Amino acid sequence: MASVVIFILASLLCFLPLYLKVGVRGSNQFPFPKDLDKLVDDSIIDSHNALRTSEGTEVTLDCRNNATKKVMKNFLQATYRWIHNGMHLKFDEDRVLNLTGRVVFLEAKAGDSGSYLCQIEYAPFLMKTVAAFSLLVIPNNILVQTYKYGARFCLQCNSDAIGHLYLYTSRNWIINDLYYALKKDISAKSVEVDCIDFALSKMSGDWTCVTTQEYTKKQWSTAFYRIIVDDEPPFTAKLAIFLKDNILHLIVLMVGIVLFVVSYIVAKKRGKFARGPDGSIENAPLVPEPKL
Known part of the structure; x- marks a missing residue:
């Protein structure tokens, strides 16, 4: 038993220097x-990589610049990797090419829209984000999403990568490139979907999610939808919608009214004998206190 313990300890001592040399995730090695x-961070701050194209066209995301070249020169074993909407980008040799520091979409599709992060793995499991891109691909045959008047619907923007890299950024949805759909901007860092609680007919059109940096006014577009909202129904139909959406509140209200009426009738019957000859409470005869 003692020999086994000694063997294990000796093995650990042998491999410990190698472990320290290679390093682990988060190691300072x-x-x-x-x-x-600082060079990379300044490069990100100064850059504005916002691309927009049509479906079927060729588009390139180029991560190579003075900063990334110096990083690759400093770490000879470094490699590039790409993140698309929070997930590792999947490459297709027939359509999406993974070149050194570049991604080439031979035929862009609507699903390629969103935010991209270019990262350099300069050591095992150690990454440095060196660039960010937005890509908006307008489809040739746009899928229309139809909603009833007053319905609630939600849309995904995929702006969080931009929001985490660029300070003071917020997003909103522009309808037909004319006006904003939301009264209040949303933090670009948010990964949640953006919801409209009550659809209106005037909301029909092309929706584009735009992220804006407050002090530079730089903008990135990451999502596109075509929305159709049915026309406003007549009063009777709106009343039916209201009753359907608020049925529980109406039931509670009706129960409350019934209880109030019953309580009022009971109280009135009990109090009619405590009134005076003229029917007023002021002239009601005094009720003698019970003798103990």
Whole structure:
């Protein structure tokens, strides 16, 4: 038994230097140089990679710049990787090419829309984000989403990557490139869907999610929808919709009214003997206190 323990301890001591040399996730064995870190961050701040194209066209996301070239030169084993809407980008040799520092869409599709992060894995499991892109692909045959008047619907923007890299950014939905759909902007960092609680007929049209940086006015578009809202129904139909949507509230209200009426009738019957000859409470005869 003792020999087994000694063997295990000896093995650990042998492999410990190798473990420390290779490093683990979050290890300081491969620190990212401060000068490179500042160079990359400044490059991100100054950049504005917002692309818009039509379905079927060729488009390229190019991550190569002065900052990324220096990173690749400093870490010879470094590799590029791409994140699309929070997921690892899947490459298709027939349509999507993964070149060094570039992604080439030979035939862009609507599903390619969204936000992209270009990252460099400069050491095992250690990443540095070096660029961000937005891509909006307008489909040739647009799928129309139809909603009834007064319905609730939600849309996905996929702006969170932009929001995390660029400070003071918020998003909103522009209808027909004319006006904003939401009264209040939403933080671009949010990964949640954006919901409209009550659909109106004037909301019909093309919806584009636009992220805006407050002080630079830079904009990124990451999602597109075509929405059709049915015409406003007549009064009787709106009344039926109201009753349907508020049936529980109406039941509670009706029960409350019934209880109030019953309580009032009972109280009135009990109180009619406590009135005076003229029917007024003021002239009602005093009720003697019970003797103990």
